[in-house]
Structure formats: C-alpha cells, structure tokens
C-alpha cells in the first residue's frame with residue numbers, strides 16, 4: 283500500500299521506539315518505513331537503527347541553531363526539502379516550537395510513558411510511582427504547543443506492581459509503547475486519524 287504522506291522520526295537517544303517501527307515494518311504491522319530520522323544528538327544510538335535499515339539521518343545541531351525557534355526553522359527546512367509532511371517524535375527530548383506545529387498542522391505525534399493527562403513532562407514513570415497509582419501506561423497523542431497536552435490518539439494500560447522500581451515499570455510500559463506506536467503511525471499515514 284502507498285501513502286500520500288512521508289514521515290520523519292525525531293529521536294534524541296536510545297531509539298527503542300524507532301527500532302520497534304522497523305520491527306513492525308518487517309513483520310507487516312506497519313506498511314511504511316520512515317523517510318528520515320532527524321536528531322538533535324549525533325551520538326544517539328537511535329541513529330544506528332536508522333543506518334542499519336537504510337534510512338537517511340539528519341543532525342540538526344542545537345549549538346548552531348540556538349533556541350527553540352531556530353532549531354524548528356532548521357528542522358522545517360530539512361523536512362520540506364525532502365517533501366516530508368508528518369513527524370513522529372520518539373524519545374525526542376526537546377520541547378517542540380510553535381513554528382514546527384504550525385508548519386505541520388495535525389501531522390505531529392508523540393509517545394509518552396504515562397496515561398496522559400496524568401504525569402506529563404519528564405520522569406513520567408517516577409511521577410507515577412511517587413503518586414502511588416495502581417496503573418499507568420503510555421499515550422500516543424497529537425503534539426500541540428504545550429508539553430504533552432495534545433489530543434490523545436491511543437493508550438495502553440499496565441498495572442503498577444508491588445515493589446516496582448522506575449526500571450521495572452518503565453520496561454512494562456515500554457513493551458506497550460512498542461506495540462501501540464507503530465499502530466498509530468500506520469493510522470496516521472493511512473489518514474485514519
């Protein structure tokens with residue numbers, strides 16, 4: 283199947299969600315490989331997954347493009363030059379500027395390791411443990427100008443178990459992230475959301 287869209291994945295670090303997209307492409311749950319992997323961090327291990335899978339990578343240097351607006355403008359230039367109209371944030375640890383949101387209306391999504399609107403921002407798993415909730419999970423949502431405030435697309439729940447640490451809870455949530463994010467990307471690329 284073909285999509286009229288082209289998408290970039292924005293990464294900053296480990297890249298397990300990006301890798302899960304490649305797995306999903308291999309086993310047929312996702313019909314589309316990313317067209318570009320863009321990063322703010324040239325040593326992100328995520329870039330290795332991109333290279334192994336033959337996907338172009340692009341580093342936008344935050345030291346050259348200082349501040350949110352300049353970073354967004356540089357990223358927009360790279361994306362437009364390649365005809366990319368869709369962005370999936372996957373462990374991209376920068377707040378997205380309004381200029382980027384305005385340039386790709388309704389076409390930017392993110393995965394967050396909590397059941398939004400609960401526990402936005404950093405250290406969501408730690409926030410959940412400290413709040414003593416009985417369950418947590420992950421959320422795929424549209425990106426707007428706020429921090430993790432955009433409309434929810436999909437969620438998956440996991441129990442918080444007795445004796446959980448940030449590591450054990452994160453691992454349980456991450457398994458669900460890897461399942462639902464490719465599903466959401468497929469729906470976005472097929473114009474079903």
Ligand code: GAR
Pocket residue numbers: 294295296297298299300328372373374393394395403404405406456459
């Ligand atoms: C994931 O758990 C993702 O949900 C989270 O960072 C991790 C990235 O892992 N994102 C956020 O917290 C965004 N607010 P990955 O690089 O292995 O995909």
